Amino acid sequence: MNLSFIEIVSASMVLFAVIDIIGSIPIILDLQKKGGKIEAFKASIVALSVLIAFTFLGEKLLGLFGVDISSFAIAGSFILFIMGVEMALGIEIIKYDGPSGVSIVPIAFPLVAGAGSFTTVLALRAEYAMENIIIAIVLNLALVYLVLRSTNLVERFLGEGGIHILRKVFGIILLAISVKLFMTNVAIQIHTLFPFLKEALQH
Template sequence: MPELFISAFITLFVVIDPPGCAPIYAGLTKDASPAQARNMALRATAIAAVILLIFAFFGEKLLGALHIQLDSFRIAGGFMLFWIAFEMVFEKRTQRRTERADKINADPEVEDVSVFPMAMPMLAGPGAIAAIMLLMNEADTAAQAAEVFAALGAVLIITAAALVAAGPLIRLLGDKVEAVITRLLGVLLAALATQYVIDGLRGSFGF
C-alpha cells in the first residue's frame, strides 16, 4: 500500500476522530428519528468533505496571498495537531466536545446539527484543515495527490458510518473502550505532529 496513503489515512483518521465524534453525535440526535439522524450524519460528512477539499485545493494559494511560508504553516500545524493529541490523551478533547454538545442541546431552537457543530468544528475543524493542507504539500505528483484524496474519502466514509451507527456503536463499545482507543490515537497523532514540526524547522533553517 502506498506510503503517503497510509500516512494520510492515519493522520486524518486521528484528527477527525470518528470514534470520538460518534458518542457526541449520539447525544446530539437522541431525540431525532433514525431517518433524521441518518440524514444529518450524511449531510454533516458531505459538508465537511466540501470544506476540506476547498482547503486542499486553495489553501496554499491562500497562504501565499497572506505571505505565509508553507514551512511556517507546517510548524504551526504541527503544534496544533500536537495540542489535539495532548487533549486526546488526557481526555480534554472529549470533555470539550461534550460541553459543546450540552450547550447545543440546551438551545431548543437548534434542531439540525449537521452544519454546526458536526461539520464544523467537529469534523472539519482547524486540525483537519491544517492536516489536509500539510498532506497536500507532501504530494509531489498527481498520483500522490490521489492517494491523499483516497485517504480522505476512506476516513469520511468511516466517519459517516460511525455517525449513522453512533447509538448502537456506543452501546456495543462502552465508554471505557472508547476512552482507550482515543488515548492510543492521541499518542500516534503526537508522533506525527512532532514530525511535521521537525520537517518545518528543517525546511526553514536548513538542518
C-alpha cells in the same frame, strides 16, 4: 499519478486521529438526545466538499498572507500536539462551544471539517502527493458516514472503555506525528533560510 499505498495509509491514519469521529460519538449521541436529527449523508458530503476545497485552495489562501505551506505545517504541528495531549491525557484545552445546529453545524463543521482537519490537510501537502491526500480524505469521510449512520451500534460494540482506550492510543500517535511534522518542516525552513548549511552538510 503518484499513487502510494504507504502515503494513503499514513495520511488516512493522521486524518482519522485528527477527525476522531469515534471519540466524537459521545458528542453525537448527546446531540441526538437533545432532539437533533443527524442526516449522515448530508453531513458527510458537506464535510468532504469543504475539506477537498480547502486542500486545493488553502495554499492560495495562505499566499494572500505571505505564508508558505511548511510554515503553516509548523504552526499546524502545534495544534496537532495540543489535540494529542487532549486525547492522551483526557483534558480539555480547545473549548467546544456546544451545538448550534444539526447535520451541517456542528457535525460537518466544525466537528469533522474544522481547524484541526484544515491544518492537517495543508500540513500533509508538505509531505504527500495530492492524489494520496484526496483518497485519504474520501476514505475518512466514508468512515464518518458509516459511524454517523450507526453511532448507537458503534457505542454498544466498543463500550465506554473501548472508546476511552482508542482516544488514548490515537492521542499518543498524534503526538508522535506532530513531533515528526515539526522537525521535518523546521529542517525545510532552515535549508531555505540558510542554504549554505545544506551544502555544508552534504560535504
